[in-house]
Amino acid sequence: MSEFPTFSLDGRLALVTGGTRGIGLAMARGLAHAGSDVAVLGRDPESGRLAVAEIERLGRRGVFVQADVTKEDQVVEAVERIEREVGPIDILVNNAGKNIRKPLTEYGADDWDDVLDTNLRGIFLVGREVIRRMAGRGRGKVINIASIFGGVGMPYQTAYAASKGGIVQLTKVWATEYASSGINVNCLAPAYIRTPMTAAWLEDPERLRDILSRTPAGRLGEPKDVMGAAVFLASDASDFIHGHVLYVDGGWLAQ
Template identity: 45%
Template sequence: MSAFDLSGRVALITGSSRGIGRSIAEGLVQAGAVVVLNGVNVDRLSAAHADLAAGFGADRVFFRAFDVTDAEAVAAGIDWIESTVGPLRILVNNAGVQHRVPLLDLDVADWQRVMDTNLTSAFLVGREVARHMIARGRGKIINVASVQADLARPTIAPYTVSKGGLRNLTRAMTAEWARHGLQVNAIAPGYIHTEMTQKLVDDEAFNDWILGRTPANRWGTPADLIGPALWLAGDASDFVNGQVIFIDGGMTVVV
């Protein structure tokens, strides 16, 4: 099982004060990693840090609040992690937002906000982290995409486009960085029951549609993403490059 052992490896998870990012962070620290939580809501981030640090120790869990859409803030944040916590071995680009409105009514500012948060941030953080990883000749980058990288639904066009872009950003990173010892891959969650999707779960018609559309006949949970993330973060995936792993209960393979 040493191929799945992350002992002592420093991991940054963006957007990790709650939901999917928080669960992946907890899974990585359970596997031995030293994790750095990230977000922009300092109160929520601090609370998540306190909770995880209480369970795993203050020497295993850190946090750094910075805006992943701001290139200067990203550079400063990564420099702080490298100098204060240690050399980054793992990056999980998880930060993301949703905005639901029909395309004809979509404001350009809202389109740009979703693109910046979901796609450009992965480029900015990934590029800054890769500078250090390439110099050391090793590193794992996991981009959190979505089934919407391959599918589309009405009213969520910016999200769908950003996740499709994230799929191809994963490939572009692989094309340039794999030769330097980095493995860049993506996980593509299906419909996951989190605080952010609670309203959809509570919508009886939508919930019935999800259950009928998903062969596994249930919503996913953040815990369902931990195993695949651990695999991609550890040595067991050292020859896996540029792949998108769908974690969706079978949704994308049926009609």
């Protein structure tokens, strides 16, 4: 065995939830570039088809599985299908999420439930099904996707920030629970990343100036910034890292 760590993911299979667009697709592409086959889980078959084509252009096997992460029966069936038809899941990127931005006094209970169901219930359901299989094999990498808003306050982020803070704590619990089973559970928490999904929102000059003023690096994050962090946490190079929150934020939380 080499004394040097490796970032290669050759021969591994990753599952990326919400992997058909945005940072989910960026991470799926990054993992494929590092050598992993990738199963993407999402709700829209057309987006899934395009994501698979992106992965296959990188020379890896891509598979789309349609499922809603808030539905327990669909999650169980999706994970069982991947393990049966594609292979054992070595890497889980628990990424599916959503946001509803409103002032607290305008936030409905249905809005709260909608965000928490996707961002926290979905993480729990997928994580439970994958980790129970990883534990039986004595190995695995789990990367839960939180946000800088799990660590800082920002107006109009009531449910989103609550869900992302919950993901941070959930990551620490799972890390301590499964470290002795050979499973690394860590958290990746990005700031604003420039993707097609955020492009229109970031076109507001005032909003962009505010974001950049809070970011010591003086720029937005790019997809490759998240790719690199995901590959590191998925690789053997992170074998002694458990329960860590890796902020990909241009220095935002260093202030």
